[in-house]
Amino acid sequence: MTVFSIILQSLLALMFLMAGLGKIAGSKMHVEGFKHWGLPQWFRIVTGIIEFVGAAALVVGYWESSWVALGALILGITGIGGIITHIRVKDSFQQTFMILLLAIIGIVLFAINASDLADFPGFK
Template identity: 55%
Template sequence: MEILTYILQGILVLIFVFAGFGKVMGFKAHMEAFNHLRLPQWFRIVTGIVELAGAALLIVGYWASTFATAGALIFAITGVGGILSHIRVKDSLKDTAMITFLTILAVVVFIYYV
């Protein structure tokens, strides 16, 4: 089970490093997504920083599990916020599927370390 958890951590790290970097740097796709979700652009930057911090915690979590627990919890909370944002603008299940999947992965990693 430990190897599977390390793989899930790696998946979360890769996805959230790219997503967080894109949000902080102001990539067009992320700017449009936040406009679609009717969220302010400053919140995009805050979200990107939170995602990068969570990824850093998961990386350190390979050596100290407490950090992985914190990183996974950050991603789970961020994911729930993302899901609620999609529900608020009445996005389809298809549009909400990726953040739902990532939230489930984060919850699995969190539960493993708790």
């Protein structure tokens, strides 16, 4: 694993741990965001759990590298969903930028580590 990959992994894990826990805990920012997007609050919790699981996979990836690709894939797909949500309600680029950046990081991290998925437990 390269230093670049570890830096992206750490950044993505930290950002999505914070975002996921904020959604699960019901922080005002996330509750209002889901209202703004016309999404139900149960979906906020589900999204938070998915983000937390993806970030946790990245943390496990420090010890078992195949988990990095899985976590990055989960978070990259989640990021794409977030981008679509922002576009659907016509949010500004400024409002969409962070999830766009995180989705790109997730996709790049997945691309760097995709070959490690062959070593994922149960894939052999």
